[in-house]
Amino acid sequence: MSVRFELNGEPCGFAGDPLTPLVDILRRERFLTGTKAVCREGFCGACTVHVDGEARMSCLLPIASVAGRRVLTIEGLAPPGAPHPLQLAFEAADVVQCGMCFPGMVMSLSAAFRDRPPESRAEVKTAMTGNICRCTGYERIVDAVLAGLAAERASARESGDV
Ligand code: FES
Numbered sequence: 171m172s173v174r175f176e177l178n179g180e181p182c183g184f185a186g187d188p189l190t191p192l193v194d195i196l197r198r199e200r201f202l203t204g205t206k207a208v209c210r211e212g213f214c215g216a217c218t219v220h221v222d223g224e225a226r227m228s229c230l231l232p233i234a235s236v237a238g239r240r241v242l243t244i245e246g247l248a249p250p251g252a253p254h255p256l257q258l259a260f261e262a263a264d265v266v267q268c269g270m271c272f273p274g275m276v277m278s279l280s281a282a283f284r285d286r287p288p289e290s291r292a293e294v295k296t297a298m299t300g301n302i303c304r305c306t307g308y309e310r311i312v313d314a315v316l317a318g319l320a321a322e323r324a325s326a327r328e329s330g331d332v
């Protein structure tokens with residue numbers, strides 16, 4: 171079976187088993203290794219990408235399910251050399267240890283708060299519910315998320331986007 175979809179803004183095609191998990195196409199065929207395959211069962215969130223703007227776990231998505239849809243990975247989230255504010259905030263807060271969880275966290279949070287800031291710390295925690303980190307304490311990650319999203323809003327205000 172042949173499947174066509176959009177990957178990080180470019181047309182993309184796959185020919186083969188329609189049940190192949192999207193995460194395997196991304197990593198093995200497209201070499202987009204920022205998307206991690208950890209549990210492969212929908213528990214850890216490390217494989218999170220955007221599909222038509224929504225955060226989805228790519229280990230659970232057969233490639234056929236993204237036919238005609240827009241897939242965005244961590245590599246496509248921000249232009250090369252200009253990291254997303256959440257990536258900058260995680261780095262500044264020094265919360266990344268092994269790093270396996272962070273691309274998925276950034277993808278979940280950037281989708282959840284694309285159009286509006288979180289109203290509370292609890293809302294950030296809820297948005298991170300599907301993303302497990304085995305290295306770092308979650309409170310410091312939430313601090314970094316709030317700082318990153320605040321920086322994103324300030325930058326958007328400066329550029330007149332909000
Ligand atoms: S690898 Fe997909 S949820 Fe863990």
Ligand code: FES
Pocket residue numbers: 265266267268269270271272302303304305306
């Ligand atoms: S930094 Fe290692 S799992 Fe999160």
